Amino acid sequence: xxxxPEVETVRRLLEANVRGRTxxxxxxxxxxxxxxxxxxxxxxxRGRTxxRLERTGKYLLIGLDGGLTLLSHLGMSGRWRIVPAGERxxxxxxTHVRVTFTDGTRLWYEDARxxxxxxxxxxxxxxxxxxxxxxxxxxxxxxxxxxxLAAAAAGSRTAVKTFLLDQRRLAGLGNIYASEVxxxxxxxxxxxxxxxxxxxxxxxxAAIRRVLPQAIARxxxxxxxxxxxxxxxxxxxxxxxxxxxAGEPCRxxxxxxxxxxxxxxxxxxCPACQASRRA
DNA sequence: ATCCTATCCTGTAGGC
DNA sequence: TGCCTACAGGATAGGA
Numbered sequence: 001x002x003x004x005p006e007v008e009t010v011r012r013l014l015e016a017n018v019r020g021r022t023x024x025x026x027x028x029x030x031x032x033x034x035x036x037x038x039x040x041x042x043x044x045x046r047g048r049t050x051x052r053l054e055r056t057g058k059y060l061l062i063g064l065d066g067g068l069t070l071l072s073h074l075g076m077s078g079r080w081r082i083v084p085a086g087e088r089x090x091x092x093x094x095t096h097v098r099v100t101f102t103d104g105t106r107l108w109y110e111d112a113r114x115x116x117x118x119x120x121x122x123x124x125x126x127x128x129x130x131x132x133x134x135x136x137x138x139x140x141x142x143x144x145x146x147x148x149l150a151a152a153a154a155g156s157r158t159a160v161k162t163f164l165l166d167q168r169r170l171a172g173l174g175n176i177y178a179s180e181v182x183x184x185x186x187x188x189x190x191x192x193x194x195x196x197x198x199x200x201x202x203x204x205x206a207a208i209r210r211v212l213p214q215a216i217a218r219x220x221x222x223x224x225x226x227x228x229x230x231x232x233x234x235x236x237x238x239x240x241x242x243x244x245x246a247g248e249p250c251r252x253x254x255x256x257x258x259x260x261x262x263x264x265x266x267x268x269x270c271p272a273c274q275a276s277r278r279a
Numbered sequence: 280a281t282c283c284t285a286t287c288c289t290g291t292a293g294g295c
Numbered sequence: 296t297g298c299c300t301a302c303a304g305g306a307t308a309g310g311a
Contacts, residue, residue, distance in 0.1 A: 094289080113303090264283085
């Protein structure tokens, strides 16, 4: 589900809606996510106030008073949801964490596939978390340029689509936006990353700088499970040019969009707009 | 080092 | 209707 625009949407909404709230109680399901939920999560959260909400790539950082920081990754199906005080709502299946604030507002974490992650950041210092330490630059914090991408890709023989998914190179693109970016840049996803020209990398960089803010402005893309913390779908799906549109006409030239598999994952592209010059 | 595959887990869509 | 398979927005360990 969640790539950078979806996680950033969640971050902004949490900042506006739970920052400053104090936690009264926490209930856990006991099931493990990608790794076990910290055993002391409930005990250490109780009585704390949420102070900061940050994001790097697809990782969300929830800063609390007392120097505690909780790292949250949504995996494929993770979602945070706000349940206002007084609203009578039965927790859906796969609700793993239920936080209740002192004013009665609730914050639930739901994750059917359990590929998500909840973990304390060591010493409260985000840079020291091993998962986060491996990440490449965040494209909102440090917008990519043709030069920065070309430098990161130098010598790489992997397909450019796969390269864009590598979070060590650039943190935040996932399967949807990698396809969308390459379509806008007019680059064949099968090209080897190390073989793109400077001009092509410039177009890729420009597409990244353009697509991500547009998707954030629409609250992200909802194909199936993603919702905002208010349970609303993101509206960027209507603007997708190729993703999940196999056989449908390219919005630019009308050629049927193609679906191929790269690294075990779907890639969508327009064979005309993204014609390969070099393999 | 780099690249590729398999794997974790559940829900859903589509073929028969 | 049911049964079965394939696939889904991610990350990562392990082998080549």
